[in-house]
Amino acid sequence: MEERVMRVMRKGALSCSEDTSIREVAQIMWVNSAHYCVVINQSHEVLGIISARSILKAFGRDLRQVKAKDILIPYTFTITPSTPLKEAIQLMDKRKIEHLIVVSDRPGSKAILGLLHIEDIVDRMAQDEER
Amino acid sequence: MDRDIILCYPHDSVKEVVHMMKANQFRPVVVAHESGEVWGLVSRLAVIRFYGEDLERTRAEDVMRPYRIEVDPQWPIETAIELMKRTRYEHLIIVDPHAGPMRPIGILSSFDIVRYMSGIETGHYEQILKMPQEWSIPSP
Numbered sequence: 152m153e154e155r156v157m158r159v160m161r162k163g164a165l166s167c168s169e170d171t172s173i174r175e176v177a178q179i180m181w182v183n184s185a186h187y188c189v190v191i192n193q194s195h196e197v198l199g200i201i202s203a204r205s206i207l208k209a210f211g212r213d214l215r216q217v218k219a220k221d222i223l224i225p226y227t228f229t230i231t232p233s234t235p236l237k238e239a240i241q242l243m244d245k246r247k248i249e250h251l252i253v254v255s256d257r258p259g260s261k262a263i264l265g266l267l268h269i270e271d272i273v274d275r276m277a278q279d280e281e282r
Numbered sequence: 283m284d285r286d287i288i289l290c291y292p293h294d295s296v297k298e299v300v301h302m303m304k305a306n307q308f309r310p311v312v313v314a315h316e317s318g319e320v321w322g323l324v325s326r327l328a329v330i331r332f333y334g335e336d337l338e339r340t341r342a343e344d345v346m347r348p349y350r351i352e353v354d355p356q357w358p359i360e361t362a363i364e365l366m367k368r369t370r371y372e373h374l375i376i377v378d379p380h381a382g383p384m385r386p387i388g389i390l391s392s393f394d395i396v397r398y399m400s401g402i403e404t405g406h407y408e409q410i411l412k413m414p415q416e417w418s419i420p421s422p
Contacts, residue, residue: 177399181400209399210363237334276333
């Protein structure tokens, strides 16, 4: 049976507001040992994600002045809990990103349900090999 | 902070690489020749492409990103960050010219740079690099 994202995803996600400074975003990521930070607006809708690699875009600028909304990777694609895991992996590979935001299957919904982490996919691959 | 770099041989299977990653906080694996020379790096994105496939049929050397850019530990950190931005590499293998030809001594990751951007004002690789506590190559 085809594996779905819901079997591997983690509920919840580390997030910050769109006006958070990049200095603070870096601190949030570092303190939480998170390689990502989801960016949301005041209505708690997902705007995008900042990864450990994409945050480098702000390097060389005043990190207290640059805001999360200035460098986020726009959230222009979706995966849901019922997305086949293989399809999500292809999306990660194509976009070269290690975390995918999981939203509700409900049409138009932009509420975060959780995140698909690349570590959990590697873990699943190791578990499959042990079976 | 765990300071070891994870090493495998070019002929090790992706299955072995996956288990190495799992045993080491899912960090990337450096591919090194038996002589100790660095050949490349296997990223997590490189291994998940093989999800659902027979992991024993593919070797580390088939999926690694070949090591081509020599990064010296004495470079200013700013130079490395610019290199990461330009190449879009998530990790840079650091080679110490004094340790021997093409000998990896650590990995600089974009997450190390996050720490740097979070408040460390100045520094070189030595301050934030994941340095191995004991340099060793796994026995064949």
